Amino acid sequence: MPTLKLYGTPLSGHVHRVALLLKMLDVNYEFIEAPAALRQSETYRRLNPFGQIPLLVDGDFALPDSNAIMTYLVKRYAPDSHWLPEQPQAAAQVQVWLSHAAGEVRYGPASCRLISQFSAPEDYDSARSISLRFLPQVEQHLEQRDFLATDQPTIADLACYSYLAVAPEGGVSLADYLAIRRWIARIQALPGFFAMPALPIPAAR
Numbered sequence: 001m002p003t004l005k006l007y008g009t010p011l012s013g014h015v016h017r018v019a020l021l022l023k024m025l026d027v028n029y030e031f032i033e034a035p036a037a038l039r040q041s042e043t044y045r046r047l048n049p050f051g052q053i054p055l056l057v058d059g060d061f062a063l064p065d066s067n068a069i070m071t072y073l074v075k076r077y078a079p080d081s082h083w084l085p086e087q088p089q090a091a092a093q094v095q096v097w098l099s100h101a102a103g104e105v106r107y108g109p110a111s112c113r114l115i116s117q118f119s120a121p122e123d124y125d126s127a128r129s130i131s132l133r134f135l136p137q138v139e140q141h142l143e144q145r146d147f148l149a150t151d152q153p154t155i156a157d158l159a160c161y162s163y164l165a166v167a168p169e170g171g172v173s174l175a176d177y178l179a180i181r182r183w184i185a186r187i188q189a190l191p192g193f194f195a196m197p198a199l200p201i202p203a204a205r
Helices: 013-024 042-047 066-077 088-118 124-142 155-164 178-188
Strands: 004-008 030-033 055-058 061-064
Touching (some): 004 013, 013 066, 055 066, 066 155
Antiparallel strands (some): 004 055
16 A cells, blocks of 8 residues: 555646656555545544645645645655756746746636636636736746746646646636647656546636
8 A cells, every 4th residue: 555645636736736746756646535525524624724635645744735745745755856956046946936836827727717617706807817917927938948947847847737738727728828838748748647637618708
């Protein structure tokens, strides 16, 4: 039995980014479906008082938050890899894009998808506005580079990929963003890649 357990749902981009890294690091783990009812249980809340996903359990260590989990996984299982560089400038650039993943990506394209697909009680107009401001900035950044933080893929790319790649599922088109689409294709070509289950593209709002 693997010592690692990942609690989540297949349609969560936050869970997907962690599962992608586990697969790309070739780390064995057990995936445990964690629907809302389980996340509200006393047992789950003891592991994660916030009741959120993903949740990683490694032996007696329980860790929430996808970006924190990815940092932990690299430090524990691939400390000398390209996924989280130690060089100060490169490490700082990774942190910049992890912040974007928790900021503009979460409250832009990810929010649009949550609203469109799952009727999340969030503000679609605000999320779309954030998306339309942020995507041109990412496009410009990627026009002269292959990956977000360094010249190799890092956890920053995975953190941003899972929701940017499915932005159309939230009604946010990527048709005008050639560099972003090329970057998406690069991530999808990495060994171990697998996609989230596809959801229908909603009608224009």
